Amino acid sequence: MSLSIVVLGDQLLDDHPVVPDPTDEVRVVLIESQKKLRSRAYHQQKQVLVLSAMRHYAARLRARGYTVDYYAAPSMSAGLRQHLIEQRPSALRTMAASEYDARQQQALWSARLGLPVEIIPNSQFLVGQHDPFPGSQKRVVMETFYRQMRRHFCLLMEDDEPVGGRWNFDDENRKPLKKGLQPPPIPRFEPDDITQQVIAEVKRSDHGVGQADTFAYAVTHEQAQTALADFIQYRLPLFGAYEDAMSSRYPTLYHSVLSPYINLGLLTPLEVARAAEAAYHRGEAPLNSVEGFIRQIVGWREYMMWQYWRMMPELRDSNSWGAQRLLPDWFWSGDTQMNCLRHVIEQARETAYSHHIQRLMIVTNFCLLTGIEPRAVVEWFMSFYIDAYDWVMQPNTVGMGLNADGGQTATKPYIASATYINRMSDYCQTCAYDPKARSGEHACPFNTLYWNFLLTHENQLRANPRLGPAVLGLKHLSADERIQIRQQAEHFLSHL
Ligand SMILES: Cc1cc2nc3c(=O)[nH]c(=O)nc-3n(C[C@H](O)[C@H](O)[C@H](O)COP(=O)(O)OP(=O)(O)OC[C@H]3O[C@@H](n4cnc5c(N)ncnc54)[C@H](O)[C@@H]3O)c2cc1C
Ligand code: SF4
Structure with a gap:
């Protein structure tokens, strides 16, 4: 045989x-x-x-x-x-x-x-080796899922308790980038003969977003190991503190940029998580960073795979906010006056990479606030990112980013005004729009759209315990301001 x-x-x-x-x-x-x-x-x-x-x-x-x-x-x-x-x-x-x-x-x-x-x-996923909630028809929140995975794979555990006595170190994380800090660049891998041949073929085909010429990602297991070791040594220690920061100068900040390799099988999720855990035990990285990173790998990543198989094939047609708008053409070029979006799109065109908060709080935040049809958003994401595959893109985009799955993946819609973007990035400093204004000629569209979204969906959002407080902020809007926001949002949307 x-x-x-x-x-x-x-x-x-x-x-x-x-x-x-x-x-x-x-x-x-x-x-x-x-x-x-x-x-x-x-x-x-x-x-x-x-x-x-x-x-x-x-x-x-x-x-x-x-x-x-x-x-x-x-x-x-x-x-x-x-x-x-x-x-x-x-x-x-x-x-x-x-x-x-x-x-x-x-x-x-x-x-x-x-x-x-x-x-x-x-067996590429940990959830393929151990499903903490087999056949569950009920929604399971990521935190519950994550704790089960940590326990089962005995990651950062002491007996049945999390190392450090806490599961979550968010209060030490998620800071804007401190002035003067210069995150180290990620390693570049010079294309060898095989890669150069592929680059030439892809260029000749003239198909797809971006340019092949500047390709410098890892393509072998050994190079992926080098990328992992580089992250553990140089960026993991500050990963937690700055995992939500955005910067126009440092596209990768302290992120790992390992998703391209894990998703292809060049690295396995467990070896990556264990490498971070070992750095903690050697005293080379603090617990807030190591827990934050392991949460991404055995929490979010595995949870997304689990959700995907639980919700497919219906997931890709989900549209619980009834969003119907077309994606504007400038999403493909980055030709917009909105500095944050321009920056993220141009960076993605150049490198095929954005980190999580750029994807979530800039791109899908905008698409959710403007009511862009989920399938068009998925198409854009699939085209722009080096790590994009259906199993991870659908739950992240349709579920987490657009909240179009009826809240199955995320307990609240991730929406934010310019206040958040201004706090977490340097984008607003050089933008044509005013991040502090809610209405008026120079008002940041994120503000107008954010308040317009709250006004439009007030009743639905009030019922969500995680968004109720944001909706309460509506009481500070005068009747005139409400009308102005509505009109300005309508004008903006009709010119998208
Ligand atoms: C709208 C949207 C679309 C996304 N599309 C993709 C995608 O197509 N492919 C993809 O791999 N990730 C996707 N993500 C998740 C996340 O943004 C990327 O995994 C991450 O930015 C990759 O960069 P990194 O390796 O530097 O991540 P780090 O910040 O260093 O995180 C470490 C690792 O955790 C894993 N991870 C973290 N969050 C998630 C998550 N939500 N889902 C899956 N894995 C996660 C990744 O393997 C990542 O390499 C998406 C997120 C959003 C909000
Ligand atoms: S002002 Fe608004 S559009 Fe400009 S960068 Fe800030 S959030 Fe983006």
């Missing part, structure tokens, strides 16, 4: 559960699908990352003695068919895809290709 192992492009695990030791009977199959690459305007640097990482992975397996069949095919199924014709395997084996559509397709392979296909469970 000859077995072919199909490794998907985002399953480049060093220790792949489906890949046995090399023998003459086993072939490993990797397929670049042109159909998938062209299905969206994927950022050129994301295209380079995925293709180069796949090609390096194939080379790595060959060096270990595997026979690897690598196809650049019009589609996944065309690649599989070509493999079947050329190699005539008696069976296929693969790991379940992370994404819903791909998993649906895998389920059809056996019938369509006419041979046995074994699909083993996905």
Whole structure:
């Protein structure tokens, strides 16, 4: 019997559960699908990352003695068919895809290709190894989920208690960037011959957002390890304090920029979390930062995967605020006078990266306040970000960012006026708009839109215990001011 192992492009695990030791009977199959690459305007640097990482992975397996069949095919199924014709395997084996559509397709392979296909469970996520709430139909809040994961994987635990006696150190975190601090830059990885070849191909294709030329992300397991070690040593100690800060000078601040690698399988979530935990035990990083980081990995990231599979396929059509507006064209160019949005969009065009608060409190905040249709927002996010995959984009964008899932993912809509943006960033200092004005010619649109949103949805928001206090702020608006805000918001929206 000859077995072919199909490794998907985002399953480049060093220790792949489906890949046995090399023998003459086993072939490993990797397929670049042109159909998938062209299905969206994927950022050129994301295209380079995925293709180069796949090609390096194939080379790595060959060096270990595997026979690897690598196809650049019009589609996944065309690649599989070509493999079947050329190699005539008696069976296929693969790991379940992370994404819903791909998993649906895998389920059809056996019938369509006419041979046995074994699909083993996905083990790329901790939640695939331990589901704290199996089959739950009830909403589980992230905090409850997170504590269960910490307990199960014994991360930052002393017996059954969290190290330091607390689960959460938010009161020490989330500060604006202190004057004079200069966050260290992230490491750049010079493209080798394989990556240069991919860059040339992607440039030639002229498809997608951004430019491939400046690509400097890691593409191998070793480079991803270097990126992890660099984060642990230089940025983790201040990660917690400044995880919500935004800066026009330092795009990555103290963030890890590890999502591109974890999402591809070049790093595993547990090794990343354990590396942070070990830094704490060595006394090299404080607890507020280490807990804050581990919360992102085993809390938010795993929770999003869990939510995705709980809510798909309905999640992608969710639109509980009934948002219908088109995404403005300038979202693709960044050509706007709103300094914060211009900055975030231009940065994402250049680097394919924004950190969490830029995505949440600038981009989706604006889209929620202006009522942009969720599918259009998802399309934009999928196109702009290096770490974008359906399993993580849908719950983050539709759920957390736009609160369009009826509050299943986040207990409140993440909306904010310029007061928040001004406190947490330096964007407002050089903006054409006035962050302090709610109405009038120079009033920041975030202010007008924020108050307009509260006025429009007052009753619904009042019922939410986490937003009630913000709605109470409406009582400080005079009748005239309410009318002015409404009119100004209407004018702004009609010119979007
Ligand atoms: C609207 C919106 C869209 C997003 N889209 C994506 C996406 O397509 N892909 C993606 O990986 N993340 C996404 N996120 C989550 C988060 O913004 C990114 O994971 C993070 O910015 C990646 O940068 P980093 O590696 O420097 O993260 P850090 O701030 O250093 O955080 C460490 C790690 O925690 C994980 N993480 C933190 N928050 C989340 C979260 N909410 N969901 C999943 N993982 C999380 C990531 O693996 C990240 O690398 C989105 C968030 C929002 C609000
Ligand atoms: S004033 Fe308003 S639009 Fe300008 S940067 Fe600040 S929040 Fe953004």
